Amino acid sequence: METIHTAEAKALVELQKRDTAIDALAAGVAGVPVKVAGLNAVFEAKKRSMGAAREALQALQVKKKNVELKIAEADEGIRKHQRDLNLVKDNNAFKALLTEIETDKKNKDDLETEELVLLEEIDKAAVQDRLMQAEVKKTEEFKNSEISVLEAAGREAAEKLAAAKNERAAAAAALNPDLLERYESLRANRGGLAVAAAHEEPHTGKLSCGGCHMSLTPQKTLDVKKADTLTFCQDCRCLLYLEKTIFGEKPKEQAEG
Ligand SMILES: [Zn+2]
Numbered sequence: 001m002e003t004i005h006t007a008e009a010k011a012l013v014e015l016q017k018r019d020t021a022i023d024a025l026a027a028g029v030a031g032v033p034v035k036v037a038g039l040n041a042v043f044e045a046k047k048r049s050m051g052a053a054r055e056a057l058q059a060l061q062v063k064k065k066n067v068e069l070k071i072a073e074a075d076e077g078i079r080k081h082q083r084d085l086n087l088v089k090d091n092n093a094f095k096a097l098l099t100e101i102e103t104d105k106k107n108k109d110d111l112e113t114e115e116l117v118l119l120e121e122i123d124k125a126a127v128q129d130r131l132m133q134a135e136v137k138k139t140e141e142f143k144n145s146e147i148s149v150l151e152a153a154g155r156e157a158a159e160k161l162a163a164a165k166n167e168r169a170a171a172a173a174a175l176n177p178d179l180l181e182r183y184e185s186l187r188a189n190r191g192g193l194a195v196a197a198a199h200e201e202p203h204t205g206k207l208s209c210g211g212c213h214m215s216l217t218p219q220k221t222l223d224v225k226k227a228d229t230l231t232f233c234q235d236c237r238c239l240l241y242l243e244k245t246i247f248g249e250k251p252k253e254q255a256e257g
Pocket residue numbers: 209210211212213214233234235236237238
């Protein structure tokens with residue numbers, strides 16, 4: 001069959017408009033938990049970075065502690081060897097002690113240099129640590145406010161969806177059951193779009209399918225302009241209608257909306 005002639009053409013087009021709106025509302029409602037999960041994932045990733053920055057800082061602080069202990073040990077060694085200097089009588093032993101003291105001092109110098117480098121690194125790591133803390137706090141505040149906006153919008157959409165579904169059920173119940181069944185099966189097979197508006201090129205008046213955008217054949221162009229008539233697109237097989245045939249002519253500026 002190439003066309004459906006029915007006094008319910010307008011009601012069917014309106015049903016499609018309701019269903020399209022319902023699908024959009026349902027997608028909006030379903031999108032909320034996905035968006036919330038996305039925001040939470042960004043926040044968790046930031047928190048992990050913050051944890052890593054804190055660990056890096058703590059590792060440097062542990063290193064510094066160890067270096068300080070070694071410096072204290074080196075000091076202790078120097079003091080001990082200096083005490084020993086006063087006790088030895090043998091010249092060779094005296095020289096050996098002096099060498100040990102030199103080694104300890106050199107060792108202590110190296111450790112102090114290492115400590116300075118570590119102090120610089122700790123300063124940088126502490127800055128990074130504070131930055132990360134602030135960033136996580138900011139991300140959390142942003143996330144929480146976004147989520148509350150999303151959830152409020154989700155609740156509103158869910159309410160609208162429930163109301164739209166009720167209205168839709170009433171509108172569907174008023175239709176001829178056979179027509180409704182054809183519509184439902186078309187919708188199921190065509191990703192939700194059973195009925196599409198034919199698009200009219202403003203200058204040429206040429207018509208194309210609102211579903212697949214292919215130009216209508218001359219016969220289809222005639223059919224779609226008939227009152228109470230829906231015609232199948234020759235390409236994608238959706239049911240086509242012409243807005244002005246179904247709903248009457250509109251002023252130009254409203255025609256696009
Ligand atoms: Zn088409």
